[in-house]
Each structure stands twice: as C-alpha cells, then as structure tokens.
Amino acid sequence: MDLMLGFLLAMSVTMALIPPLMQAAARWRFLDAPEARKVHTTPVPRVGGIAMAAGTLLALLLSGEFAQPMPAYLAGVLVLLLFGVWDDRVTLSAGPKLLGQIIAVLLIMQWGDVTISTVTLAERYELPGGIAWPLTFVFLIGVTNAINLADGLDGLAGGTTLLSLSALALLAFTSGTPFVGVVAIVIVGAILGFLRYNTHPARVFMGDGGSQILGFSVAVLAVVLTQDETTPLSSALPLLLLGIPIIDTLMVMTQRMLEGRSPLQADRNHIHHRLLALGFDHHEAVMGIYLLQACLFVTAWYLRYESDFTIVASFAGVSLLVIGSLHLATALGWRWRPVSRNGNGSSSQLGRFVVWLRAPARLPRWALLFIAAAVAVYLFSVGLESPQPSSDVQIMAAIVAVVTAGSMAMRWREADSGWMLKGAAFLALVMAVYFDRQTTTFLDRRATLQVVLFTALVIAIVIRFRLASDRRFRVTPLDILVVFIAVAVPNLPGSVVSSATVGESIAKLVVLMYGVETLFSASAHWWRLPSLVALGYLAACSLHGWL
Known part of the structure; x- marks a missing residue:
C-alpha cells in the first residue's frame, strides 16, 4: 500500500469511528469520571484508543506486509487492546494490566525476534542473551507504561508520541528500515485523527488501551530501528526519541520510593502537574512539553551516529536540567503568572502597560x-x-x-x-x-x-x-x-x-x-x-x- 494511502486510511477510519463510539460510551460504560488527581471536571468517553487501533490495524493489514516482526507486532497490539478495553470499562488492578503487557512483550520478543542485542561504543558489540533479554523486557514494559503515565492532559500522550513516531519515520526512511517507517506513518495518521477530538478541551480520551498501544508501538519501533544490522544508528538513541515520557516516569517513581510509597501509587507529581502548579494554563503546559520533546527530536537527529555513552550523557544532562528546574521553581515559589495582592493582576507600571x-x-x-x-x-x-x-x-x-x-x-x-x-x-x-x-x-x-x-x-x-x-x-x-x-x-x-x-x-x-x-x-x-x-x-x- 502507498504510504500516503495508509496514512490517510488510518486517519480517516479513526476520525469516522470516534463520533459513534462517543455516543455509545455511556451505554457501554466507557467513561472517565473526574477525581482528585485528574484535571477534567465532567465524565469524558475513553474510546479513542479503540478508534486508533482500528484505523492502524486496518491500514497495516491492507499494506500486504506480513514478514516478521509485523505479525508479532499486530498480535501484541491486539492483546494490549483487549486488556486496555477491559481496563477502561472496569478499572483493573495493576496485576492484570501488567499481565497483558507481559504477553504482548513476550510475543514481540520471542515470535518477532525483537531484542536489544547490541550496544554502540567505538563500534557495535554483541550483548549476551542473559543481558539482552532482560534489558529488552524492561525497556518495552517501561516505555509502554511511560506513555500510559504521561496521558494526563488533553493531547499530551498523543502529541509526544506523534513527535517520537515522526522522528522514527524520518530516521527509518533515511537509513532504509521500511517496517519502522510504514508502521510509524500509519500510527501518525491515526493519532492526528484522534487529536482533533482530544485537543483541550478534550471531547474524548484514548484510555489505557490507546496509551498502552502507543507506548508499546513506539518502543518496538525504536528497538527495531536501532538494532538493525544494516543501519549505523546508535543503540541508545531511544532515550532521546522517547525522552520526556522516560524522564517523567523516572522522576515520579524515584520520588515515590524516596518518600516510602509504592512506585505505582498515583499522585500529582508528573511534569504536567508541576507545570500547572507553577501557573501555566493547559495549553501552555502541553506546548511546553511538546517543545522539550521537539528539542530532543532534533538532538537525536544530530547525535544519531554517536556512541551510546554520548547519548546517555546527553539524556542524563537533559534529565537533570528538567527535574532540577522544576524543583528549583517550586522551592523558590516562582510562578508563571504573578498576581497582585488583591488577585486582580499585576499592579506595576509594566503590568498596566501590558494591559493597555x-x-x-x-x-x-x-x-x-x-x-x-x-x-x-x-x-x-x-x-x-x-x-x-x-x-x-x-x-x-x-x-x-x-x-x-x-x-x-x-x-x-x-x-x-x-x-x-x-x-x-x-x-x-x-x-x-x-x-x-x-x-x-x-x-x-x-x-x-x-x-x-x-x-x-x-x-x-x-x-x-x-x-x-x-x-x-x-x-x-x-x-x-x-x-x-x-x-x-x-x-x-x-x-x-x-x-x-x-x-x-x-x-x-x-x-x-x-x-x-x-x-x-x-x-x-x-x-x-x-x-x-x-x-x-x-x-x-x-x-x-x-x-
């Protein structure tokens, strides 16, 4: 199938399915109810993931590309969709959700032969199986959950994943990895179809089914792209391509463990929550995170042939800068929108000039x-x-x-x-x-x-x-x-x-x-x-x- 046709098909199917699914959401009990740690105040249908999965699967099935790892990838997506839809309807505990992720990851690793088997230093070095398998398993599970955890503001998870997939598609077509390019372009189409309904104020959410599929997809594509023997891309490049969700997950889980809480306990300490607390509005917080991911996008492009050590060091530097800036702003009581004592805005001469x-x-x-x-x-x-x-x-x-x-x-x-x-x-x-x-x-x-x-x-x-x-x-x-x-x-x-x-x-x-x-x-x-x-x-x- 032509790439443009696949893109348009995925986008069109997603956009066409969302309205009827939204109408049926209340009857099927697919509604996301407001609660303390969430920012929406009215129930919102969480059926966007079903529509995106349908658009993606239809376009990929019609592509005619069924060589591995495509069958294993499609099977993994179906597993995550089933468990995600189940979770969106009844709110599963962590155990069943993790079981679905493990099944999908084992399918792509065992059947699809997708593993992180090399590292790039001065040259490529093979990793022993005892390291390659656990490393791949942890990475795929971690990124799948990172995108799921990042789905906290309207358009956030979809937009950051769209940037990552765009980078993967560009690198794939430049380096000659068609599987990655085709799948990435198709999912980008599905995400664009979804985001028109999910931009703030959102009329629909993707739900756990959608966020887990996006996380799984971008993780699998990143591994396939950087582990292809015919491409000289650095093995650590996914750290930059998926930078903000990974930084966000590491930050909140580390903080929870330092406070003696479970790393899986939900709270309001994600990057987007921190930005809202600092006085940014919804659009500004989302666009700020987009900007950070876009900077990592461009950085990944320029460092794509560098050693893994250089990329890890760059990722660590960005992580420290982001986390340190948030902590410093909170500690100093800094806010994006300072107000006067009466709460009616700035009382300074500069403030009055800005109003004028x-x-x-x-x-x-x-x-x-x-x-x-x-x-x-x-x-x-x-x-x-x-x-x-x-x-x-x-x-x-x-x-x-x-x-x-x-x-x-x-x-x-x-x-x-x-x-x-x-x-x-x-x-x-x-x-x-x-x-x-x-x-x-x-x-x-x-x-x-x-x-x-x-x-x-x-x-x-x-x-x-x-x-x-x-x-x-x-x-x-x-x-x-x-x-x-x-x-x-x-x-x-x-x-x-x-x-x-x-x-x-x-x-x-x-x-x-x-x-x-x-x-x-x-x-x-x-x-x-x-x-x-x-x-x-x-x-x-x-x-x-x-x-």
Whole structure:
C-alpha cells in the first residue's frame, strides 16, 4: 500500500469511528469520571484508543506486509487492546494490566525476534542473551507504561508520541528500515485523527488501551530501528526519541520510593502537574512539553551516529536540567503568572502597560495589519519576477480571478468571506510558493530580509492567536505539532526531504497559510485584505506576458 494511502486510511477510519463510539460510551460504560488527581471536571468517553487501533490495524493489514516482526507486532497490539478495553470499562488492578503487557512483550520478543542485542561504543558489540533479554523486557514494559503515565492532559500522550513516531519515520526512511517507517506513518495518521477530538478541551480520551498501544508501538519501533544490522544508528538513541515520557516516569517513581510509597501509587507529581502548579494554563503546559520533546527530536537527529555513552550523557544532562528546574521553581515559589495582592493582576507600571497594549484596538489589530502586509509583500515579490506560467495555468488563474472578483462584490458588506474566497487565497499561496522555487525573487536576493519577514510573520500570528478576543480560528497544540514537523523535518541536514529548496518551500507555505487563515477568521471584514491581495496575484498571473 502507498504510504500516503495508509496514512490517510488510518486517519480517516479513526476520525469516522470516534463520533459513534462517543455516543455509545455511556451505554457501554466507557467513561472517565473526574477525581482528585485528574484535571477534567465532567465524565469524558475513553474510546479513542479503540478508534486508533482500528484505523492502524486496518491500514497495516491492507499494506500486504506480513514478514516478521509485523505479525508479532499486530498480535501484541491486539492483546494490549483487549486488556486496555477491559481496563477502561472496569478499572483493573495493576496485576492484570501488567499481565497483558507481559504477553504482548513476550510475543514481540520471542515470535518477532525483537531484542536489544547490541550496544554502540567505538563500534557495535554483541550483548549476551542473559543481558539482552532482560534489558529488552524492561525497556518495552517501561516505555509502554511511560506513555500510559504521561496521558494526563488533553493531547499530551498523543502529541509526544506523534513527535517520537515522526522522528522514527524520518530516521527509518533515511537509513532504509521500511517496517519502522510504514508502521510509524500509519500510527501518525491515526493519532492526528484522534487529536482533533482530544485537543483541550478534550471531547474524548484514548484510555489505557490507546496509551498502552502507543507506548508499546513506539518502543518496538525504536528497538527495531536501532538494532538493525544494516543501519549505523546508535543503540541508545531511544532515550532521546522517547525522552520526556522516560524522564517523567523516572522522576515520579524515584520520588515515590524516596518518600516510602509504592512506585505505582498515583499522585500529582508528573511534569504536567508541576507545570500547572507553577501557573501555566493547559495549553501552555502541553506546548511546553511538546517543545522539550521537539528539542530532543532534533538532538537525536544530530547525535544519531554517536556512541551510546554520548547519548546517555546527553539524556542524563537533559534529565537533570528538567527535574532540577522544576524543583528549583517550586522551592523558590516562582510562578508563571504573578498576581497582585488583591488577585486582580499585576499592579506595576509594566503590568498596566501590558494591559493597555493587549487591548483589541492595539497589538491584536497591529498584528493583523502586519500579517496582511507581509503576505502582500511576498506575493508581490514573487509575482513581479516569476517566469510566465503555462497557458493552462494562466487560464485557470483567470477563471479563479473572475470568480473571486464576483464573489467579493456579492459579499463585500458581509462579515464572513465564505469558502470560495478562502480557497482562492490558498490557491494563490500555493502558486506563489511553487513559482518562488523556479526563480530568484527580490526577497531571495536579500536572504536576511526574507528571514526577518517570515520570523516577524510567525511572531505576529502567535500574538494574534494569544491576544485576540474576536478570533474564531484558535491555535491548538496540534497546530504547533504540524508547524514543527512541516518546518523542522524538511530542513534537518541529511533528511530525505531536505534536498533543493523543498524544506524552505514547505515552511513558507505553512506559515503563509496560517497567516491567511488568521485574517479570514478575524471579524470586522478582515477577509477583504487577503482576498484583494489574492485577486491581484491571480490577475497578474493570468495577464503575465500581456502586461
């Protein structure tokens, strides 16, 4: 099966199954009730794992890839799904949950022959079976539970796993490990389908079935990738690829044991709980953890061929930095949002200035004006110097320009633009980015100016997202993930998609589309600006050679 087809199938099946499963959740008693250590206040269906598993299994079964370790992996996923669904319905004790994990891990180790059998120092060294088997068993069980424990905020477990899987897919296709790449891409599709329902405030949870399957999958793929004899990747690389869930699990379990409690006893000492206690809101806590995992993503890429000692030392340094920073902030009583004594916000002159600046008529409005100006500058720069389009492109541009003009005339007094004008603007952006790759524009000859323009555009978009009171399009942690993957992955040196200017073009297109979406989603007729700019660019394309 084509990779894109597998990705889309997993995402579509997941998205299609979640609504009916949510409707049946109360009848089947698949509801996550609020309690002291949880952050939600109303019962939430925990059926997302069932939908993700269905989308993943269907796409992988239709892939036609049944060589080991695929059959063993699919069997392990089914075992975890059965035990996870059982747990989500009746809340199992630790014993039965661990039994399901042990069965799945033994299946992949014994039947699928997946083990951590080598370490990388100056060169690869074989581990004796007496060390390889226990090490693999502990790693797979540990990561499966680490993702399960990290599932404490909306979008957290899914997002961190999505970043890890994206890194695994990139490394797999770069180093030639198709099994890892195919499975990772399919699961990424399923997670994206789920996250649209799980972004805060979540309408559905993945449940233990979903989190255990994700943990098991990312652990298995990490071992298969780094233990492949044909790839020179370091054996310790999974520590960075799965960094934040591992750090979180080690931190909370160590603290529980130091306090004389069971390491399996639930509490509110996870990284996300600490961030909430320090004054971060839900979105900020999730995006902060995403940022940390994204940094480990990039670090893993640059250290992928280094010795295991270097990677372990880097992981230890990051762990100490994260844990130490959290403990220090708590000990000093530091908070992200300091308030005045009356609890109404900052009473300082700087605080009053910030309040004045955040008013809708100031910084949010200035951000919108800059976004419109930046998009216009880019389209003008490309339109001025791009080569003449082919005749069919010119005809298409002319037709879309006429339709756009007519639609604008009909809707000029309306607050909403309608889908037609938005589609025309996005088409103009795609055409501009495509032609930008074919020629050297005014901005290309002034690289520093182009970097400044797009950096400022990103800042303006973020400001608008955070401060707007009239926005109808809200940035979510999922959007941050999409931007990171679209911008960072193609631009990593040595990446399979980093040749020529593909990475730069993808980054430009993503930023421009978010900017235009911001303008269309603002009230007070802001849609007129991007529509006029798009109309001008489309008209210029259609008349190129006549002007």
